[in-house]
Amino acid sequence: MINIQIYPVTMLETNCCYIVDEATGLAAVSDPGERSPELEAQIEKDGGRLEYVLLTHGHYDHICYAKQTADKYGAKIVTGKHNAEFLRDRRLNRTLVHGIPFEPFEADLLLEDGETFSLGKTEITYLYTPGHTAGCGVFLLDGVMLAGDLIFRGSYGRTDLPTGDDYQIMASLKRMKELDGDYQIIPGHGPLTALSFERKYNPLMRRL
Numbered sequence: 001m002i003n004i005q006i007y008p009v010t011m012l013e014t015n016c017c018y019i020v021d022e023a024t025g026l027a028a029v030s031d032p033g034e035r036s037p038e039l040e041a042q043i044e045k046d047g048g049r050l051e052y053v054l055l056t057h058g059h060y061d062h063i064c065y066a067k068q069t070a071d072k073y074g075a076k077i078v079t080g081k082h083n084a085e086f087l088r089d090r091r092l093n094r095t096l097v098h099g100i101p102f103e104p105f106e107a108d109l110l111l112e113d114g115e116t117f118s119l120g121k122t123e124i125t126y127l128y129t130p131g132h133t134a135g136c137g138v139f140l141l142d143g144v145m146l147a148g149d150l151i152f153r154g155s156y157g158r159t160d161l162p163t164g165d166d167y168q169i170m171a172s173l174k175r176m177k178e179l180d181g182d183y184q185i186i187p188g189h190g191p192l193t194a195l196s197f198e199r200k201y202n203p204l205m206r207r208l
Contacts, residue, residue: 002122002142005042006186009034010061015186017146018042019054021120028052028119030139030146031062031188032069040072048073051119055079056148056188057136058086059161060095060102067105076108078117080128083135084110092133092162111137129176131169132157138176145183145195151176153185153193156204174208 001022009016010033017030018039027043027050043050050073053066058079063086070077079087086092088104095102109117113128125140132149136157139146149157150172159166176195183195198205 002119002144004144004186007036007039009036009065012061013189014061015188015190017186019119019141020046021122023122024120025049026051026120028054029069029075030054031056031148032065033061033063035065035068043073050075053077054124054139054146055083055087055107056138056146056150057133058083058093059133059149060093060098060100062148062188063087063093064095064100064102067103070108077105078109078111078126079107080126080135080137081110081112082128082130083107083133083137086133086135094161113137127175129172130163131159131165131172133161134163134165134168136172140183143181143183145176145185147176147185147187149188151185151193151198151202151205152187152189153191153197154201154203156202157188170204170208173202173205177205177208 003020005018007016014033019028053070090096111126185193
């Protein structure tokens, strides 16, 4: 079992998640686009047992505090292999166009589509889901989907930024629609949803 708390960060209110494996107390953070003192206080209250920093994709509002978080707690940065370039390229991660200070960094673990790893007793699966960017992916764990900017409640990610692609996002949404069972979805921004809800009400997913 896992426990998840959400700490919105940046002016875009990115859903930065703090995920704790209840059996072991080991933890992960997803998409830390900015420092959250409240999140850090909770990590330290729990003993600072941060194993991973998970990145769904490489836009600035999801990655800008990843390296600092990992260094502070001795955690490993984990993302998909197609997202590696976004961690180095200020044009792709949009820090250049927005004038945001950024030091390029490397991930410690670059995942293939379908690859799994463990947070304590919790198995995490990574699925490659391009469309919003060429580096997007989702993490599945204990009935939860960390969806990044692929899916929002009743909507889906924009494709007009560098490497975005309409056909790829349709294919990725179709793949999510065809997953077995249901998932609680934590999108990159905005309210939580569920895969069952999106299958029924998401205007693009309904047509796929």
